[in-house]
Amino acid sequence: MTEPVFLALPSLTPSLALEVLPRGLTIHRLYVQADGRTHDLVIGPEDPKDHLNQKYTNTIVGRYANRIPTDSQPYIISRNKITSAFTPQPNESPSVSLHGGKSGFDSRDFEPLLDLGAVRLFTNKEKASIAEKYDNGAAMIFRRVSEDGEEGFPGKLLLEVLVALVEPHGPQIEKLELSLGSIVIVYRAKLLDENKVTPINLTQHWGFNLDASLKDEVPDSLSVKEHKLSIKADHTISLTETGLSTGALSPVKGTHHAHGEKETGKIGEKWPEGGYDHFYLFSRPSPPSTQPTRIPASQLTPDTSFVEELFTKEPESVDPVVELASDRSGIRLSFDTNQSGVQFYTNNLTNPSKGERLGGW
Numbered sequence: 468m469t470e471p472v473f474l475a476l477p478s479l480t481p482s483l484a485l486e487v488l489p490r491g492l493t494i495h496r497l498y499v500q501a502d503g504r505t506h507d508l509v510i511g512p513e514d515p516k517d518h519l520n521q522k523y524t525n526t527i528v529g530r531y532a533n534r535i536p537t538d539s540q541p542y543i544i545s546r547n548k549i550t551s552a553f554t555p556q557p558n559e560s561p562s563v564s565l566h567g568g569k570s571g572f573d574s575r576d577f578e579p580l581l582d583l584g585a586v587r588l589f590t591n592k593e594k595a596s597i598a599e600k601y602d603n604g605a606a607m608i609f610r611r612v613s614e615d616g617e618e619g620f621p622g623k624l625l626l627e628v629l630v631a632l633v634e635p636h637g638p639q640i641e642k643l644e645l646s647l648g649s650i651v652i653v654y655r656a657k658l659l660d661e662n663k664v665t666p667i668n669l670t671q672h673w674g675f676n677l678d679a680s681l682k683d684e685v686p687d688s689l690s691v692k693e694h695k696l697s698i699k700a701d702h703t704i705s706l707t708e709t710g711l712s713t714g715a716l717s718p719v720k721g722t723h724h725a726h727g728e729k730e731t732g733k734i735g736e737k738w739p740e741g742g743y744d745h746f747y748l749f750s751r752p753s754p755p756s757t758q759p760t761r762i763p764a765s766q767l768t769p770d771t772s773f774v775e776e777l778f779t780k781e782p783e784s785v786d787p788v789v790e791l792a793s794d795r796s797g798i799r800l801s802f803d804t805n806q807s808g809v810q811f812y813t814n815n816l817t818n819p820s821k822g823e824r825l826g827g828w
Contacts (some may be wrong), residue, residue, distance in 0.1 A: 469488070469489040469490060469576060469579075470489075471486050471487060471488050471489075471495060472486070472487045472489065472579050472607050473485070473486050473487075473604070474486075474487065474604060474605055474606065474607060474630065474631075474632055475604060475605065475632065476603075476605055476632050476634055476648050477603045477604070477605065482499065482500050482501075482635075482648055483498070483499055483500075483632055483647050483648040483649075484496070484497075484498040484632075485497055485498075485630065485632065485650065486498075487607065487609075487630060488515055488518060489576055489577045489578065489579055489609060490518065490574070490575070490576050490577070491518065491526035491527060491572065491573040491574055491575065491577075492526060492527040492572070492577050492609055492628060492630075492671075493515075493518055493524070493525050493526045493527075494509055494525040494526075494671065494673050495509075495511065495515050495518070495525065496509065497509045497650075497675075499647050499798065500647070501645070501647065501796075501797065501798060504680065505680070506679075506680040506796060506798060507679065507680060508675050508676070508677055508679075508798070509525050509673055509674060509675060509676075510524065510525070510674040510676050510679070510814065511524040511525055511674070512524070522573060522574075523566060523672045524672070524673075524674065525671070525672065525673040525674065526572075526573035526671070526672055526673075527572050527573060527577075527628065527654075527669065527670070527671055527672070528566040528567060528571060528572060528573050528669070528670060528671075528672045529566070529567050529571060529572040529626075529667065529668065529669040529670075530567045530571065530572065530613060530617070530618065530620045530624065530665070530666070530667055530668075530669075531555070531564075531566075531567055531620070531666055531667065531668045532566055532567070532668045532669060532670045532672070532810075533565070533668065533746065533810060534559065534563050534564065534565050534709075534710050534711050534712075535555040535563070535564045535711075536555075536562060536563065536564075536711050537554075537555055537556070537557045537561070537562055537564050538554075541553060541554045542554070542555075544664055544665075544666060545664065546664045547664075549662060549663065549664045550664070551621040551622065551663050551664045551665065552621065553619055553620050553621050553665065553666065554619035555568060555618070555619050555620075556568035556569050556618050556619050559709075559710075562709060562711075563709050563710065563711060564619075567618055567620075568618030568619060569618065570618060571618060572611070572613070572626075572669075573672070575611055575613075576611065577609040577610060577611045577628070578609065578610045579607050579608075579609055580607070580608045580609065580610055580627075583597065583598055583608070585610075586608050586610075586627060587625065587627065587657075588625065588627040588655035588656075588657055589608070589627065589629065589655065589774070590767055590768065590769055590770070590771045590772060591769040591770075592769060592770050592771060592772040592775070593771070593772045593773065593774045593775070596772060596774055596775045597629065597631065597774065600631050600632070600778075605631060605632040605633075606629065606630065606631035606632065607629075607630055607631075608627055608628065608629050608630075609627070609628045609630065610625070610626065610627045610628075611626050612624065612625055612626070612659075615660060615663065620665050620666070621660075621663045621664070621665050622658045622659070622660045622663030622664065622665040623658065623659040623660050623663075624656055624657070624665060624667070625656065625657045625658075625659055626654070626655070626656045626669075627655045628652065628653065628654050628655070629651065629652065629653040629655075629774065630650070630651075630652055631650075631651045631652075631653075631774075631777075631778070632648055632649070632650060632651075633648055633649040633650075633651055633777070633778050634648055635647065635648050635649075636779070636780075644799070651774075651777045651778070652671060653773075653774060653777070654669045656669065657764075670806075670810075674812075674814055675791060675800060676688075676691055676694075677691075677694060677791065677792070677793035677796045677798045677799075677800070678691075678693070678694075678793050678795050678796050680796070681795060681796060685795055688795065690735075691734055691813065692733065692734050692735025692738065693733055693734075693735060693793070693794075693795065694733065694734050694791055694792065694793050695731075695732040695733055695734070695790075695791070695792045695793070695794070696732070696733075696734050696789075696791055696792075696811075697727055697732070697789065697790045698726055698727075698747050698788070698789050698809065698811065699749055699750050699751065699787075699788045699789070700719060700724075700747035700748055700749050700750055700788075700808065701718065701719060701720070701748070701750045702716040702717060702718055702719060702747070702748045703716070703719055703724050703745045703746060703747050703748070704716065704717070704745065704746040704748065704808075705717045706745070710744065712746075719747070723737035723738070723739050724745065724747070734813070742812075742813035742814075742815040743811050743812060743813045743815075744810070744811075744812045744813070744815060745810070745811055746809070746810050746811075747808050747809050747810075747811060748807060748808045749788050749807060749808050749809070751786075758773060758776075758777075758805035759805070760806065786803070787801035787802055787803050788802060788803060788804060788809065789801070789802040789809055790802070
């Protein structure tokens with residue numbers, strides 16, 4: 468495997484650090500320093516090489532995340548008077564293509580771009596903001612090219628992903644909680660074939676256990692059922708028996724998906740048989756206008772910047788769509804995104820005999 472990339476906030480004892488494996492853009496370690504203790508918050512194998520034998524653990528997933536029904540006939544898609552066909556490859560079952568097919572982005576090598584001058588999908592103004600973090604060892608942009616026809620998807624695709632750590636802003640002396648910083652992940656993709664159109668849906672398939680570092684002191688710390696979860700969603704996507712979308716929405720009110728209605732707020736309350744593996748549609752009406760999901764090439768001028776705000780935004784100004792917290796460790800994670808929803812999966816197929824850092828998403 469390619470050597471890991473280590474990112475940390477600049478300090479004598481970093482409050483926040485990441486170890487990223489270029490294969491599959493895998494978040495192998497997420498370290499936080501709190502109360503004199505070092506916590507690793509992501510699940511997965513101890514040995515980086517074991518990711519070769521384990522799918523989707525803290526990796527990027529694509530070219531298309533989640534499940535697509537397979538068919539004997541290609542799908543036809545059109546945009547801007549351009550039409551292409553694609554044939555998703557079955558891998559989870561004969562009728563389901565999961566996370567990009569048999570050999571999706573999770574199993575592909577990404578190139579760390581040590582020279583910002585080689586970056587193509589971030590503007591000059593954005594690269595100027597990123598440069599300081601490069602100099603401090605707190606950011607890296609990773610690249611790969613997905614060839615035309617890879618796993619049945621049309622068009623040669625250039626992908627660049629920014630992974631950056633952001634220091635906490637503002638005074639924290641009077642706060643009951645201490646902010647340790649933020650992780651920013653920005654996915655950029657561009658078709659290099661002008662006569663093709665392709666579906667694309669990228670995300671990080673990472674999992675968390677906020678108590679795993681307490682396993683020698685706290686019983687059941689390898690389970691996340693004692694974690695508290697909030698998701699600002701009124702609906703989930705209704706699913707078939709094979710996990711495919713039915714095209715309908717299911718209200719969460721009165722169900723185990725209404726995490727805010729639980730008396731304890733804990734994941735383990737009203738635990739469903741088989742655990743969770745559902746897509747939650749956020750209640751907010753639309754993504755923030757400052758972070759669009761699609762950018763016309765004509766709008767990406769050298770002076771355009773969408774990342775500067777991500778580096779300077781005050782935590783108090785963020786309205787998180789998901790929060791995960793543990794009373795045991797005292798750690799809380801808040802998530803924000805420009806996407807319309809989130810998949811909540813509780814690592815239902817974990818095998819404890821493999822020496823993994825266990826837990827759930």
